[in-house]
Amino acid sequence: MTKNILLLETVADEAMQLLEAAEDIQILKGFDETMQQHHISKERIDGIITRGKGQVRADLMDKLTHLQVISRCGVGLDNIDVSEASKRNIKVVNAPNSNADTIAEHTIALLLMLQRNLYSAITMVKENRWTDRGTYVGDESHGKTLGIIGMGNIGKKVAKIATALGMKVVYWSANKETVPYPFLDFDTLLSTSDSISLHLPLTPKTENLLNSSAFSKMKSNALLVNTARGGIIDQKELYGALRNNKIAGFAADVLAQEPPDINDPLLQLDNVLITAHLGSLTNTTYTKMCTMTVENTLAILRDIAPMKHCIFNQKELERN
Secondary structure, X not given: OOEEEEEOOOOOHHHHHHHXXXXXXXXXXXXXXXXXXXXXXXXXXXXXXEOOOOOEOHHHHHHOXXXXXXXXXXXXXXXXXXXXXXXXXXXXXXXXXXXXXXXXXXXXXXXXXXXXXXXXXXXXXXXXXXXXXXXXXXXXXXXXXXXXXXXXXXXXXXXXXXXXXXXXXXXXXXXXXXOOOOEOOHHHHHXXXXXXXXXXXXXXXXXXXXXXXXXHHOOOOOEEEEOOOHHHEOHHHHXXXXXXXXXXXXEEOOOOOXXXXXXXXXXXOOOEEEOOOOOXXXXXXXHHHHHHHHHHHHHHHOOXXXXXXXXXXXXXXXXX
């Protein structure tokens, strides 16, 4: 029996070729709200594939009574109501760990740029201000303590690179991991780390985990890097901490509001570096995320054995 998959967003060419080559699959494209509603009203939808923008909530699930699987070509599941899907016995698929290498690299790149004040140093030359080099203020990472909050797959890779740079790594995580780095309680990590890197999912427990209380415990020369989820940090209190020199700098690939308001005061600070949630947007990782997700989606719709790169329901999401 032919199964219908609704695409809410584009996928990598290689992943699209997998879908098009599947003789038992019909592809429906819902790249905008009008097309989406048109297809939903006329077609039986068995699966949905999205990336980071297409929202799959209860109201959409209500329309799709034959839905078996919701798939996200990525790691985070913020745009999918996993709890609601679990209640309806709809499997949820993502591509965990597919972006671990590239996010770890991006994290270290942001940390080094912040530590060495490279953005300002490069801008200085491009603006023909070579002689201003005497005002340059930067420091090396070697010998500094990096506190990692969340020692999952990405956290482990960041720790490995940081160790190679000569940094001392400590960590706090919900669970102790079998790693060669000291586990510290949360407050001790905040007060002893020269730099802190976040690698946690966004959950009710981690939302605004970094707030004014946390910033007050950090070193005044500490640097903070976030390539996880923007909502883990209270953005208003982060601005206050940076503005009042409670911490020295912030670099991130994620924000609580994306894209940010053009007048967001955080973006006006000289000690802030922000990239546009592009840590995973390398050719290698994008292709890997999309093909892995498509392969798992097709397997589920064909009733093939359990996938090893899937999160199936809310309980598994919380456990991970």
